[in-house]
Amino acid sequence: MLKNRVLIIALLFLSISFSSRAQVGQWQPANATTTYPRTLLTPEALPVLRASLLTPGPAALYRGLYENSLGDPPADNTSASGRRARATFAKNAAFLLLVNRQPLAGTLAEWPEAERQAYQARAVAVLESLNPAVEVFASFAGTTYTEWQWRSKELIDYLVAYDLLRGAGVPAAKLEPARTRLQQFAGNLYRESNRPFLGVYFFRQIKNNHALMTAAALGMAAVVLNDATSPDVNQQPVNWINAGLFHLDNVLWEDAQRQSDPTTVAGYAEGPYYFKYAFLNCLPFIRALGQFAPKASFTCSYNGLTRIIPNPYSDPRYERLYEWMSAITMPDGRFPALEDSYVDMGMPELALTGHGRYVQPLHLARLGSSQLNTLTAQLRDATVDMRAAYLAALPTPTPVTRPTLTHLPSSGNLIFRSGSDSLATYFHVYGKSGAAQANSGGHNQADATSFMLHARGQLLALDAGYLSYGRRAEVGQANNHNLILVDGNGPAIGTAGSPNDAPVSLPTAFATPELAFGEAHTTYQGASIIRKTLFIRNQYILLADFVVAPVPHTYTWQLHGYGLEGGTSTTGTFQAAFTDEEASWEKSGVQLRAHVTTPGPAPTFGKATNAHELAYNTPENHTTLLVQSAASTQTQFLAALVPGEATAATAKFTTRSTAATAALTATSHGFQDAAFTQSDTLLTTAAGLPEILASDARLTFLSVDYTGQPAQLFLDQGTQLHYGPTVLLQASRRATISWQRDTRGGYVGYADRATTLVVHLTTAPGPVAGAGVQTSSYNSATQQLTIKLEAASALTVQTAAQPLPVTLVSFAGQRKQAGVVLSWQTAAEINNRGFALQRRSPTDTAFRTIDFMPAKGTTAGTTSYTYTDPTAPTEMVYYRLQQQNLDGTVAYSGVVPVAAAPAVTSVLQAAPVPAHDLLRVTAPGTFPAASGLELLDSRSRVVLRQSLLTQTVLSTVALPTGVYFLRAVDAAGYPLTSPLRILVAH
Numbered sequence: 001m002l003k004n005r006v007l008i009i010a011l012l013f014l015s016i017s018f019s020s021r022a023q024v025g026q027w028q029p030a031n032a033t034t035t036y037p038r039t040l041l042t043p044e045a046l047p048v049l050r051a052s053l054l055t056p057g058p059a060a061l062y063r064g065l066y067e068n069s070l071g072d073p074p075a076d077n078t079s080a081s082g083r084r085a086r087a088t089f090a091k092n093a094a095f096l097l098l099v100n101r102q103p104l105a106g107t108l109a110e111w112p113e114a115e116r117q118a119y120q121a122r123a124v125a126v127l128e129s130l131n132p133a134v135e136v137f138a139s140f141a142g143t144t145y146t147e148w149q150w151r152s153k154e155l156i157d158y159l160v161a162y163d164l165l166r167g168a169g170v171p172a173a174k175l176e177p178a179r180t181r182l183q184q185f186a187g188n189l190y191r192e193s194n195r196p197f198l199g200v201y202f203f204r205q206i207k208n209n210h211a212l213m214t215a216a217a218l219g220m221a222a223v224v225l226n227d228a229t230s231p232d233v234n235q236q237p238v239n240w241i242n243a244g245l246f247h248l249d250n251v252l253w254e255d256a257q258r259q260s261d262p263t264t265v266a267g268y269a270e271g272p273y274y275f276k277y278a279f280l281n282c283l284p285f286i287r288a289l290g291q292f293a294p295k296a297s298f299t300c301s302y303n304g305l306t307r308i309i310p311n312p313y314s315d316p317r318y319e320r321l322y323e324w325m326s327a328i329t330m331p332d333g334r335f336p337a338l339e340d341s342y343v344d345m346g347m348p349e350l351a352l353t354g355h356g357r358y359v360q361p362l363h364l365a366r367l368g369s370s371q372l373n374t375l376t377a378q379l380r381d382a383t384v385d386m387r388a389a390y391l392a393a394l395p396t397p398t399p400v401t402r403p404t405l406t407h408l409p410s411s412g413n414l415i416f417r418s419g420s421d422s423l424a425t426y427f428h429v430y431g432k433s434g435a436a437q438a439n440s441g442g443h444n445q446a447d448a449t450s451f452m453l454h455a456r457g458q459l460l461a462l463d464a465g466y467l468s469y470g471r472r473a474e475v476g477q478a479n480n481h482n483l484i485l486v487d488g489n490g491p492a493i494g495t496a497g498s499p500n501d502a503p504v505s506l507p508t509a510f511a512t513p514e515l516a517f518g519e520a521h522t523t524y525q526g527a528s529i530i531r532k533t534l535f536i537r538n539q540y541i542l543l544a545d546f547v548v549a550p551v552p553h554t555y556t557w558q559l560h561g562y563g564l565e566g567g568t569s570t571t572g573t574f575q576a577a578f579t580d581e582e583a584s585w586e587k588s589g590v591q592l593r594a595h596v597t598t599p600g601p602a603p604t605f606g607k608a609t610n611a612h613e614l615a616y617n618t619p620e621n622h623t624t625l626l627v628q629s630a631a632s633t634q635t636q637f638l639a640a641l642v643p644g645e646a647t648a649a650t651a652k653f654t655t656r657s658t659a660a661t662a663a664l665t666a667t668s669h670g671f672q673d674a675a676f677t678q679s680d681t682l683l684t685t686a687a688g689l690p691e692i693l694a695s696d697a698r699l700t701f702l703s704v705d706y707t708g709q710p711a712q713l714f715l716d717q718g719t720q721l722h723y724g725p726t727v728l729l730q731a732s733r734r735a736t737i738s739w740q741r742d743t744r745g746g747y748v749g750y751a752d753r754a755t756t757l758v759v760h761l762t763t764a765p766g767p768v769a770g771a772g773v774q775t776s777s778y779n780s781a782t783q784q785l786t787i788k789l790e791a792a793s794a795l796t797v798q799t800a801a802q803p804l805p806v807t808l809v810s811f812a813g814q815r816k817q818a819g820v821v822l823s824w825q826t827a828a829e830i831n832n833r834g835f836a837l838q839r840r841s842p843t844d845t846a847f848r849t850i851d852f853m854p855a856k857g858t859t860a861g862t863t864s865y866t867y868t869d870p871t872a873p874t875e876m877v878y879y880r881l882q883q884q885n886l887d888g889t890v891a892y893s894g895v896v897p898v899a900a901a902p903a904v905t906s907v908l909q910a911a912p913v914p915a916h917d918l919l920r921v922t923a924p925g926t927f928p929a930a931s932g933l934e935l936l937d938s939r940s941r942v943v944l945r946q947s948l949l950t951q952t953v954l955s956t957v958a959l960p961t962g963v964y965f966l967r968a969v970d971a972a973g974y975p976l977t978s979p980l981r982i983l984v985a986h
Contacts, residue, residue, distance in 0.1 A: 218244035505521045581596055934966070
């Protein structure tokens with residue numbers, strides 16, 4: 001009897017001991033939620049999500065997701081593509097079940113219960129049968145951890161599917177087999193990522209996007225399966241979160257090979273695409289962590305180290321990463337193809353941050369059919385389908401006003417913009433140094449000081465992009481980038497563990513109204529190169545390149561424009577005008593014109609055919625302008641780059657170079673401009689303006705207005721500038737200086753160091769303001785303003801604008817199909833130079849000048865003026881006239897508001913698709929009188945136009961087979977609906 005009691009007690013003790021050991025490994029952070037869903041959204045957000053799906057954009061995205069997810073999941077559960085497809089199906093199916101809405105005839109309806117249960121059974125079956133196998137980190141056959149980029153995405157998708165199914169009401173018991181499988185999958189990934197091969201550990205060796213993707217997947221597993229337990233340390237959520245958070249923090253912010261910097265905007269070292277690629281894993285985890293455990297920080301221990309790590313969802317270090325990505329984004333919403341980055345990608349997934357300011361509008365109509373030219377295509381990139389995550393994030397774009405100049409020296413970005421709209425000019429000079437370069441490794445290209453240009457909605461000066469990792473060398477060399485070659489060579493392309501050999505610094509940049517300046521310094525192939533950029537009046541770019549070497553070399557200036565000699569409207573076209581030292585490219589009705597000159601003998605102009613990426617693994621050819629100088633130890637290239645509509649009048653440039661200077665003049669929008677470079681700092685003259693220009697600066701720019709009066713000047717490392725007999729500006733120490741009249745009749749300027757400025761002013765100024773201003777005084781006898789600066793400083797000199805003798809009778813604006821038409825009338829004019837037309841949209845912080853219309857000077861009669869603004873934004877916009885007198889004083893008209901264009905709100909329905917001979921179009925809802933239908937081809941040309949009825953039949957019998965776009969328009973031609981994609985097949 002006693003023996004039996006002892007045996008029972010022993011068995012009971014063993015049972016309790018085993019149970020105690022088994023119930024270990026949970027992760028229970030403070031204030032954590034216990035509800036589902038907790039990854040893409042919370043239960044409270046579900047009603048808001050359903051309501052958002054009734055609006056046109058989200059409705060279309062949801063409909064596509066629904067239609068793509070109705071079929072059976074793929075049977076293949078072993079190949080990388082098969083495993084990914086099954087995980088994608090599980091996630092999307094779970095999202096549809098959570099939303100519980102079917103898109104029907106322009107509305108949403110609950111799923112019939114029988115259909116819903118059948119679909120749920122399929123989703124659960126896929127989840128229960130997931131393949132949990134994970135490859136080893138490495139073996140004698142090679143490294144196989146690269147396959148984890150797929151395993152990590154599968155795991156995240158399956159975890160999200162489980163979370164959403166729990167949120168959709170599927171009982172925990174019903175999902176227990178799936179939960180067990182998920183725990184095994186996460187455990188396998190944890191085990192392999194922490195198991196060494198010959199003493200080498202994955203997380204200790206790999207500090208790039210692969211480490212981030214794996215860490216994020218482990219972190220997501222801890223969020224979704226936080227209360228799971230196991231005696232196996234590999235299957236414990238507490239270990240997953242420690243590894244996940246620790247390595248996310250380490251790779252991004254702490255390690256010597258970190259991808260960014262914790263204290264400043266430093267970008268992501270591997271470039272924009274690999275930031276996106278890594279954060280397709282990181283963003284869902286960060287969002288889920290913020291919703292599951294919204295505490296300020298976590299204590300994480302890994303490999304004997306303990307850190308207090310801020311919650312990434314609210315960590316300002318992450319926000320600096322998102323700010324960087326937003327700041328470098330091009331006007332059409334794509335990120336620039338820097339480093340190994342694809343040409344056709346944006347990052348709408350930043351919606352998962354929960355901040356509308358990172359949600360960039362996409363304007364992709366000019367991308368080709370093989371490119372990611374829709375939001376759906378962007379979110380369905382081959383690596384992962386992010387549509388459900390995007391919809392769940394409830395993206396609400398917040399307009400952001402971008403500055404004229406963005407100077408990010410730690411990330412290597414120098415960006416000039418004419419505005420914040422999709423048609424703005426965007427010029428980007430690129431070059432990295434320090435950790436941003438050293439840690440970019442195998443994704444770094446030979447791109448030191450390269451530039452790109454985007455304007456009027458079109459990419460014009462190319463960065464060649466990225467075909468794929470295996471083909472990166474085809475478009476990543478120095479002769480694929482807009483930089484200077486030395487004896488035909490440039491910096492080396494980066495390789496794994498070794499970036500290119502040309503670090504770039506961006507030491508100086510500043511902006512004043514109507515002028516922005518920045519420079520980039522580098523050295524390669526035995527030559528030192530300084531690239532100086534001036535952005536003039538938001539209209540054109542001046543590039544001044546200074547090249548110096550100890551021995552003679554030939555130097556070749558390159559411009560890779562988006563157009564091909566003898567090309568088509570699809571490829572873009574190229575035209576050489578080498579006798580005028582010019583060339584031009586045209587694509588989609590937008591032109592880039594380049595005028596290039598050098599000192600001494602005229603340079604040799606040539607051209608070459610080069611490749612850039614059109615789409616993944618798909619190259620396309622373009623024509624490159626090559627300007628080669630004679631062999632020398634030093635030279636300069638002075639280039640003017642002018643973007644604009646192909647049919648619009650643009651600036652006229654004339655070469656004025658001498659043996660010692662590269663010089664040109666321009667006539668543009670009521671101004672005459674002159675610029676020249678020199679290798680020395682002697683007082684040197686330049687011709688081409690009404691008076692002789694003289695300066696001792698390395699780079700000089702002067703603009704005179706319609707009357708010949710100086711309006712704007714710039715000196716780079718100079719002390720004096722003369723115009724005719726007048727010394728316009730002097731400095732006691734060499735400095736880089738900008739000075740100009742502002743639109744209010746005062747003056748603004750900038751000097752990059754402590755110095756004393758003496759400026760010629762014909763009238764006594766008002767107060768002088770600036771952070772570095774020590775003293776100022778005006779001598780009326782010499783007409784000189786003296787400003788003593790104790791540090792680099794912006795300057796403002798106030799003067800009172802006087803009323804001008806012009807009687808404005810009327811001023812009005814009206815929206816037409818061609819743009820906004822402005823009309824005004826004067827009753828009398830005295831000494832009237834003309835009118836600067838100024839515009840302000842709701843997202844602008846101030847009025848900005850968009851054009852200038854000369855006047856007749858003096859007249860006693862009535863004069864009428866009209867002007868069409870073809871680039872007017874579609875939202876509410878405001879206009880005013882700045883009337884300019886011949887003596888430089890100004891006055892302003894009242895402000896005229898112009899209402900927004902008709903909103904695109906309605907939806908068309910069309911059948912059959914594909915269409916053969918006829919297309920039946922249904923127009924539900926109410927449309928304005930005299931509305932019409934337009935069918936556009938892939939080049940946005942109208943091929944059919946017909947009046948809009950409730951039921952309209954279009955004949956497509958004469959149309960070639962292809963993709964078309966259908967839209968409704970009002971009587972003035974403004975779109976009333978979003979384009980509907982139509983396939984015509986015969």
